[in-house]
Amino acid sequence: MPNVLTYAEVRGGDLRKISLESVSTARALADAYGGEVHVVLTGGPGVGSHTGTLGEHGADAVFVTEHEALAQYNPEALSALVADRARNAYAAVLIGASARGKDLAPRVAAKLGAAILSDVTSLRLDGDALVATHPVYTGKVLATLRLTAGDAAAVVSLRPGAFSATPAPRTARVEGVPPSGDPTAVRVQVKETTTADSRKLDLAEAPVIVSGGRGLKAAENFKLVEDLAAAFGNAAVGATRAVTDDGWRPHSDQIGQTGRQVSPELYVAVGISGAIQHIAGMRASRCIVAINKDAEAPIFKVADYGIVGDVFEVVPALTAAIRELRARP
Amino acid sequence: MKIAVCIKRVPEMDVKFRIAASGKAVDEMGLKWDMSDFDGYAVEAALQMVEKLGTGEVVVVSLGPDATQEVLRKALSMGATRAVHLKSDQVPFDSAAIATALAAELKDGGYDLIMFGKMAIDSASGATGVMVGETLGLPTVHGCSKLEIATGRGSARRELEGGAEEVTFPLPAVVTIDEGIARPRYPSLKGIMAAKKKPMDTKPAQLGTVRVTVDAMALPPERAAGRIVGEGAAAVPELVRLLQTEAKVV
Ligand SMILES: Cc1cc2nc3c(=O)[nH]c(=O)nc-3n(C[C@H](O)[C@H](O)[C@H](O)COP(=O)(O)OP(=O)(O)OC[C@H]3O[C@@H](n4cnc5c(N)ncnc54)[C@H](O)[C@@H]3O)c2cc1C
Ligand SMILES: Nc1ncnc2c1ncn2[C@@H]1O[C@H](COP(=O)(O)O)[C@@H](O)[C@H]1O
Numbered sequence: 312m313p314n315v316l317t318y319a320e321v322r323g324g325d326l327r328k329i330s331l332e333s334v335s336t337a338r339a340l341a342d343a344y345g346g347e348v349h350v351v352l353t354g355g356p357g358v359g360s361h362t363g364t365l366g367e368h369g370a371d372a373v374f375v376t377e378h379e380a381l382a383q384y385n386p387e388a389l390s391a392l393v394a395d396r397a398r399n400a401y402a403a404v405l406i407g408a409s410a411r412g413k414d415l416a417p418r419v420a421a422k423l424g425a426a427i428l429s430d431v432t433s434l435r436l437d438g439d440a441l442v443a444t445h446p447v448y449t450g451k452v453l454a455t456l457r458l459t460a461g462d463a464a465a466v467v468s469l470r471p472g473a474f475s476a477t478p479a480p481r482t483a484r485v486e487g488v489p490p491s492g493d494p495t496a497v498r499v500q501v502k503e504t505t506t507a508d509s510r511k512l513d514l515a516e517a518p519v520i521v522s523g524g525r526g527l528k529a530a531e532n533f534k535l536v537e538d539l540a541a542a543f544g545n546a547a548v549g550a551t552r553a554v555t556d557d558g559w560r561p562h563s564d565q566i567g568q569t570g571r572q573v574s575p576e577l578y579v580a581v582g583i584s585g586a587i588q589h590i591a592g593m594r595a596s597r598c599i600v601a602i603n604k605d606a607e608a609p610i611f612k613v614a615d616y617g618i619v620g621d622v623f624e625v626v627p628a629l630t631a632a633i634r635e636l637r638a639r640p
Numbered sequence: 641m642k643i644a645v646c647i648k649r650v651p652e653m654d655v656k657f658r659i660a661a662s663g664k665a666v667d668e669m670g671l672k673w674d675m676s677d678f679d680g681y682a683v684e685a686a687l688q689m690v691e692k693l694g695t696g697e698v699v700v701v702s703l704g705p706d707a708t709q710e711v712l713r714k715a716l717s718m719g720a721t722r723a724v725h726l727k728s729d730q731v732p733f734d735s736a737a738i739a740t741a742l743a744a745e746l747k748d749g750g751y752d753l754i755m756f757g758k759m760a761i762d763s764a765s766g767a768t769g770v771m772v773g774e775t776l777g778l779p780t781v782h783g784c785s786k787l788e789i790a791t792g793r794g795s796a797r798r799e800l801e802g803g804a805e806e807v808t809f810p811l812p813a814v815v816t817i818d819e820g821i822a823r824p825r826y827p828s829l830k831g832i833m834a835a836k837k838k839p840m841d842t843k844p845a846q847l848g849t850v851r852v853t854v855d856a857m858a859l860p861p862e863r864a865a866g867r868i869v870g871e872g873a874a875a876v877p878e879l880v881r882l883l884q885t886e887a888k889v890v
Contacts, residue, residue, distance in 0.1 A: 322802065384800070386782075390774075410800040414782040417735065417767035421774030426736045426851035429765040442855060447733075447764050449653045452666060455855040456733060498779040499809045502795070506803040513801045519889075543890070555820070562785055562820040563799035568653065568761060569677050569819040577889040587654050594863070598887040600879065606868065613863055616882055620872040628873035632880045636890065 313402035314346040316464065318393055318415065319365060319373075320407055321354045323506070326361045328516050329407030331368050331476035333469055336434060337405050338369030338479050343436040344402055347371040350483070351393050355382030362485050369479030374486050380494035383501060384411045388494035390418035395491045397423055401464040403441060405434075408468035409515060416468040425463035428456055432473040441465050449568045449591035471515035472574055512547040514566070519577045522549035522566055522593070526582020526603060526622055530559035535626045536581055542633040549573065551589050567592035582622045585610025602626065641696030641789070643686045645720070645755045646742055646769070647679035648731075649704050649711045650762040657859065664854045675702075675711040678757025680824035682817040686755055687719045687825075689789055697721035699749070703741055703845045705729050716835035717827035723838070726845035733763055733854055739771035740848025747776060753794070756816040758783045766816075773814030781807055785820040 317337040319330040337348045350370045352361060359375040366373070374396060381388060397404045397419060404423075406416040408430040420427040428434075431443035439460040447454045458465050514520060521543070523536040533548075540546035550560040552567060566573055568591040578596035582603060583589060590613055593599070601614035602625050611617045618625050651657075651671040658667040675683070683700065690696040700715040702708045703726040712723035726741055746754055754776075756769025766782075773780030785804075786797035795808045796815060827835070869875045869882065883890045 413766050417770035418774050421771040427767050429767050448657055448762055451657050453858050453860050457853050457855050459851045461851055499781055499807050501805050501807050503806040598889045615866040616879055617868045618875045624873050628876040632876050
């Protein structure tokens, strides 16, 4: 019976949204195979408390490994653990393509000698092959890729936000599993982790992204963008390369060809010209709003709605309007 | 210090792609080619490390058709020492198959450091470098935005969602390079002349079994033309109304 294995990402003690998207996608795939959904859940002591939520979304079995050395992302120990589990005759291993998942998935694939489909936006079973879509050429082309079943489980990483998390409740079997080898004996040692404000939403998970460009003129004016994001309440802050180059924002906030690729419900571009390399990262957003003083700026070509005007005037007005809207009962 | 950098030849992206008659690839007619963005950052970072140490060599490796030699030559003109061309007329969309070929070439090269781009901008997989690292059993750090090498060890910074981490690792190692590390230099005229005499070794690529194939390629639906709602702060109420009633996103 071909089962599907998936990995539950826990960060700062919280189960990430992508984990539930992965379990739901695994559920649909396992139903197509006529098999079960098994989940690898790892983290520091207490991480096992998430098994209930995983069962809610369709997990039949959860393999829990609790260890201090797994509380932080630990690629060597984690990939060994997932690969060892995956050797138990699974048809596929699904891993969310978060920053950590993008690191984990190819490690697991290589350990298994398996083929990999990376960062897919749809996935289905066709005979015994997996067929997936994946944006290529900076999102300008959509490829439909086919992974032919081999001896090892196929490894697939799933783009965050592309799959929905849907309830399929059941009570998952829970099994404790020791780490594979000594999880402290790793060669790549983390010396320091800087964690951003944990209340801050991930670009990958946020339904709304407010992004700022050079039109903001100076780092301190990013406050305008942050205030607008705060007014929405469910928004993350992004930036262009012009901005990350100047050090106004960290590179991890950059959206575009050489930054993050995002697809929120709403993308608000503030003082952004709309260079092709920036568009590459946000064109898949559902609704795009642009605010730019230059009516000829290319960003207006991809925006659903545009306001021609000065960001220092328009953005505070928009922030006030959104705040007011959200304050209404 | 002996460094290998794997670079991929990709089309320049500032064009409107057309789909080839086969329906399974982009039409290559009229495309211009270069090394993939992140690979350029990796080459630059490698050159700077060797320059700083005052000794060492940078070997560039690329798998692809004959035209791949052009991007290898470009890396040589930037300052790389020599090039290895793994010839393959087809470049599959299969990271595992490519990683197998690259790993076979790199395995016994005696490299202290093997560098990749974080991802190739055509395939957008971001898997090949990590897979080579795992295949060779070397410590592997994915997505370095800073990198330093000193006395047999490396240290790097990786940007993650919600933060960043500083890591250290022993050499030999595999790293993949994110943006922010270094912008590639333009080849100087002197560099271009010198590159003509630098060694370029060509051999057939030993691709692994290809298990990922392309069923189809298509252009995503065009975004419907948007509209300018108005000018200045006066347009804000109408924008908010549209976001609520038409787009239904707030
Ligand atoms: C290989 C490569 C990779 C790249 N990758 C990326 C990437 O991943 N992401 C990315 O973003 N870029 C990337 N770029 C850079 C890209 O080409 C652009 O340079 C960059 O996106 C421009 O950023 P910007 O829109 O903030 O700045 P600008 O292009 O300078 O635009 C600023 C805009 O602000 C407007 N403005 C100015 N003042 C005001 C005001 N008071 N009110 C309203 N509007 C105002 C101006 O009209 C202008 O349109 C890449 C480039 C290369 C070559
Ligand atoms: N055909 C190739 N030749 C040389 N290096 C490659 C090739 N394909 C991928 N790479 C390397 O692997 C990285 C990641 O590629 P990918 O996994 O396809 O996104 C690239 O940035 C290159 O460093």
